[in-house]
Amino acid sequence: MLVKNPATDTVLTTLAAIELDDLQKMEVDLHKGQKKWAQYPLKERLGHVVKFGQLILSHKQELAEILTKETGKPISQSINEIQGAQNRIEHLVSNAERWLSTEHVTSIGATQELVVYEPLGVIANISAWNFPYNVGFNVFLYALVAGNAVLYKPSEFATLTGREFEKYLHQAGVPEDVFRCVIGDSRTGQQVLDLSLDGYFFTGSYKTGVHIAQSVAHKLVPVQLELGGKDPLYVTEDVVDVQQAAVSAAEGAFYNNGQSCCAVERIYVSDKIYDQFVQAFIDEVASYPVGNPMLLDTFIGPLTREAQLGVLQEQIQDALLKGASLRLGGHIIDSSGYYHQPTVLIDCNHDMSLMREETFGPLIGIQKVSSDEEAIQLMRDTDYGLTAAVFSSNRDRAMAILKEMDTGTVYWNCCDRVSPNVPWSGRKNSGLGSTLSSQGIRAFVQPKAYHLRQ
Ligand code: TXE
Numbered sequence: 498m499l500v501k502n503p504a505t506d507t508v509l510t511t512l513a514a515i516e517l518d519d520l521q522k523m524e525v526d527l528h529k530g531q532k533k534w535a536q537y538p539l540k541e542r543l544g545h546v547v548k549f550g551q552l553i554l555s556h557k558q559e560l561a562e563i564l565t566k567e568t569g570k571p572i573s574q575s576i577n578e579i580q581g582a583q584n585r586i587e588h589l590v591s592n593a594e595r596w597l598s599t600e601h602v603t604s605i606g607a608t609q610e611l612v613v614y615e616p617l618g619v620i621a622n623i624s625a626w627n628f629p630y631n632v633g634f635n636v637f638l639y640a641l642v643a644g645n646a647v648l649y650k651p652s653e654f655a656t657l658t659g660r661e662f663e664k665y666l667h668q669a670g671v672p673e674d675v676f677r678c679v680i681g682d683s684r685t686g687q688q689v690l691d692l693s694l695d696g697y698f699f700t701g702s703y704k705t706g707v708h709i710a711q712s713v714a715h716k717l718v719p720v721q722l723e724l725g726g727k728d729p730l731y732v733t734e735d736v737v738d739v740q741q742a743a744v745s746a747a748e749g750a751f752y753n754n755g756q757s758c759c760a761v762e763r764i765y766v767s768d769k770i771y772d773q774f775v776q777a778f779i780d781e782v783a784s785y786p787v788g789n790p791m792l793l794d795t796f797i798g799p800l801t802r803e804a805q806l807g808v809l810q811e812q813i814q815d816a817l818l819k820g821a822s823l824r825l826g827g828h829i830i831d832s833s834g835y836y837h838q839p840t841v842l843i844d845c846n847h848d849m850s851l852m853r854e855e856t857f858g859p860l861i862g863i864q865k866v867s868s869d870e871e872a873i874q875l876m877r878d879t880d881y882g883l884t885a886a887v888f889s890s891n892r893d894r895a896m897a898i899l900k901e902m903d904t905g906t907v908y909w910n911c912c913d914r915v916s917p918n919v920p921w922s923g924r925k926n927s928g929l930g931s932t933l934s935s936q937g938i939r940a941f942v943q944p945k946a947y948h949l950r951q
Contacts, residue, residue, distance in 0.1 A: 503569035503799040504834040514681035527619045530674025549669035550586040582630035588917035596938040609949040612683035614942035616644030618695030624702040627756045632700040635932040643941035651933040653682035721930035725855040727884030729876040733889040736770035742888040743777035749913035750861040764863045799834040816849040818942035882924030886912040
């Protein structure tokens, strides 16, 4: 399996995908290891995860360079992700005991009713490349703390980072037969589906997510899917500061080169401030330094996957054909890497795939609207349901709009943010189940109800 640097289209290294018999041996080991790991006191499991977090932080620079080299993520954003992902560990330290301890529900007469939360067993985490720390920690750290063993299959575009997770988890005292990183691409991922595991936790595309869910359905084990999105952002005419709204929306659309499940993927603007917003938005995006992701001031690096360049070009051509106007960028950058100009199209409409299909790149469409009713109708016109944002000075007005959204997360005067304190969930084609919050902690256990009569 070739590991390439998307900034230069050169080969970083070649890795051998795991052989099937080694994968099957690993499964047996993990089942054995999990039985012992589940007997560790919760505090001790938490202690190993905290130690892991400390090791990651103490190697932050080196790990950021690995992440940038294999995904093209600008180094400042790699450092931010590694630093920011620590909040998952803090969340576990503050909440795991509360949500995983035995619940003494009732004690009436001679009868007591308890709930014990038992680990699922050995779970597969088939993961993604765009935020490997965030989307990985959301799953495998919560799974480990709950007493599960983890078979972790990183994306083929973030394999080097996946190997670092395994190295530092083992150094932190997580036994080798409790966490293993599996090297391989979709073929290996497919082989993981045939193992007898106790849960499948996936982050990636809708298509692959549905395939995984269908493939393991007969096992009747928990399946969680964190998939893509087509997240809308609506700016009303009463925003306090149009410029600030434009800056926030631009960052939400172009951070990590737009390669984020909760990136702003389409923007609706009141006709009363449309021209002012568009100009402020374009000025902001035009100011983003594009270039070598290893340089600290780069904001836009290469796309991680070369194939996405074609997707962006198709969406741009389709939109122009259907009446959009190109106001910034529009072209693949002639370089050795997978670079695309940050691109802004305006006067868009919902006939365009740009306003309906996931873009997952540095490209955004803006559409004018004349009322909240029109904005709500357009924001709801999607097969996805991850996040939706409204920028307005009026909280009641924003809350009334957000109430109409069929999404797992909504934002008022912010966007593109994930917090471990509240559930992270997708609806419709954006996913199944919740990670983070108490729901994310309980996602990796199964309740056993005890009815005890003295
Ligand atoms: O996803 P894939 P990719 C979306 C986004 C992006 C698209 C493709 O739209 O453009 O997914 O990204 C493994 N059986 N998101 O190619 O193909 C694969 O090896 C088992 C949104 O990364 O779904 C990898 O480990 N496993 C998402 C993982 O699935 C299989 C973040 C994801 O690969 C498999 C990333 C199979 N048949 C992409 N085929 C988010 N929520 O942010 C592939 N895999």
